Amino acid sequence: xxxxxxxxxxxxxxxxxxxxxxxxxxxxxxxxxxxxxxxxxxxxxxxxxxxxxxxxxxxxxxxxxxxxxxxxxxxxxxxxxxxxxxxxxxxxxxxxxxxxxxxxxxxxxxxxxxxxxxxxxxxxxxxxxxxxxxxxxxxxxxxxxxxxxxxxxxxxxxxxxxxxxxxxxxxxxxxxxxxxxxxxxxxxxxxxxxxxxxxxxxxxxxxxxx
Amino acid sequence: xxxxxxxxxxxxxxxxxxxxxxxxxxxxxxxxxxxxxxxxxxxxxxxxxxxxxxxxxxxxxxxxxxxxxxxxxxxxxxxxxxxxxxxxxxxxxxxxxxxxxxxxxxxxxxxxxxxxxxxxxxxxxxxxxxxxxxxxxxxxxxxxxxxxxxxxxxxxxxxxxxxxxxxxxxxxxxxxxxxxxxxxxxxxxxxxxxxxxxxxxxxxxxxxxxxxxxxx
Numbered sequence: 502x503x504x505x506x507x508x509x510x511x512x513x514x515x516x517x518x519x520x521x522x523x524x525x526x527x528x529x530x531x532x533x534x535x536x537x538x539x540x541x542x543x544x545x546x547x548x549x550x551x552x553x554x555x556x557x558x559x560x561x562x563x564x565x566x567x568x569x570x571x572x573x574x575x576x577x578x579x580x581x582x583x584x585x586x587x588x589x590x591x592x593x594x595x596x597x598x599x600x601x602x603x604x605x606x607x608x609x610x611x612x613x614x615x616x617x618x619x620x621x622x623x624x625x626x627x628x629x630x631x632x633x634x635x636x637x638x639x640x641x642x643x644x645x646x647x648x649x650x651x652x653x654x655x656x657x658x659x660x661x662x663x664x665x666x667x668x669x670x671x672x673x674x675x676x677x678x679x680x681x682x683x684x685x686x687x688x689x690x691x692x693x694x695x696x697x698x699x700x701x702x703x704x705x706x707x708x709x710x711x
Numbered sequence: 712x713x714x715x716x717x718x719x720x721x722x723x724x725x726x727x728x729x730x731x732x733x734x735x736x737x738x739x740x741x742x743x744x745x746x747x748x749x750x751x752x753x754x755x756x757x758x759x760x761x762x763x764x765x766x767x768x769x770x771x772x773x774x775x776x777x778x779x780x781x782x783x784x785x786x787x788x789x790x791x792x793x794x795x796x797x798x799x800x801x802x803x804x805x806x807x808x809x810x811x812x813x814x815x816x817x818x819x820x821x822x823x824x825x826x827x828x829x830x831x832x833x834x835x836x837x838x839x840x841x842x843x844x845x846x847x848x849x850x851x852x853x854x855x856x857x858x859x860x861x862x863x864x865x866x867x868x869x870x871x872x873x874x875x876x877x878x879x880x881x882x883x884x885x886x887x888x889x890x891x892x893x894x895x896x897x898x899x900x901x902x903x904x905x906x907x908x909x910x911x912x913x914x915x916x917x918x919x920x921x922x923x924x925x926x927x
Binding site: 506507508509510525526527528529530531532534571573574575576577 | 791858859860862864870871872873874875878918920921922923924925
């Protein structure tokens with residue numbers, strides 16, 4: 502059972518079950534808890550190889566126990582996401598905690614990764630259960646429908662779920678190269694049906710500097 | 712004198728004649744009325760003996776005395792501020808986390824190493840906090856700084872609370888603390904979960920935990 506205590510602390514009530522959480526993100530617990538490091542980025546040898554290749558280093562731990570465990574990370578805002586058999590795509594640095602029953606892996610994201618400075622691969626969370634993702638400031642959830650595609654600044658993008666196609670958009674022109682850019686040279690365009698999580702802050706990206 | 716929370720990072724205190732307050736030096740943001748700020752060489756109150764105690768304990772964060780008639784706004788470094796009201800019990804807090812407190816509260820230092828034996832001694836090394844901590848006792852209000860929001864977790868007999876040493880902010884009540892380890896051979900060879908050490912707090916009271924593992 503995931504619940505938020507304030508906006509920056511995640512409380513998870515456990516009765517012998519387990520969750521996966523970002524390494525070192527436990528701030529407090531009562532009851533009995535055991536912490537075990539996991540090799541993140543997907544299970545098995547394949548996951549390990551993927552991890553090595555992609556650089557999507559997701560260091561996570563398994564927390565199992567009886568009681569309540571509290572998680573937080575560098576005072577980031579926490580958002581709860583419910584998954585019903587669908588897939589969540591999230592930057593690994595923004596993933597705080599998931600139900601142990603959810604499968605985690607890595608996926609190729611195309612060119613976007615290069616511009617967002619987050620590698621060419623992103624973390625996926627799949628199955629039915631809850632996940633907690635982090636944002637710098639309160640995140641907004643934007644719905645995308647076939648009629649209304651969405652363009653997002655790569656630095657403000659944190660996660661998406663649903664049946665979405667993403668496409669990398671560049672507005673780089675001759676003027677941009679002459680130093681007259683608007684600062685919005687790159688966007689990710691989402692089309693289809695789903696949700697996109699956007700934070701009110703921009704990471705430094707290669708795209709942002711053009 | 713209770714503190715009024717202006718927002719998450721700023722508190723306002725009313726100063727009345729005849730009643731002092733102490734605050735971390737430089738933590739005043741603004742004031743109204745006739746208020747004076749004097750550096751406090753003793754680092755609080757309690758006379759010379761306690762001053763030497765604090766020097767030795769390295770808990771001598773510079774304080775100033777706030778006196779007069781008016782209102783003062785306090786804040787520091789953009790940190791989140793938690794107001795804790797004491798009704799006769801003792802608050803344990805690192806001196807550098809103290810933003811401001813009522814002058815009526817009795818200030819002291821406590822040797823934390825005495826609790827929990829050898830592991831208590833290790834505490835200082837692991838947490839980066841001293842072996843000594845500041846205590847405040849009596850009736851009054853204290854404003855404490857934290858990185859990110861703060862949650863208050865009750866500690867009841869039979870239900871101990873374990874806290875990440877870096878996320879620990881303060882605690883009050885009749886509480887024993889000791890350092891517990893989850894060290895196995897796997898942690899020794901660098902496969903740790905990152906949760907090798909925890910502060911175990913048991914007894915009767917409450918602990919304040921910040922939403923971050925960053926020191927101030």
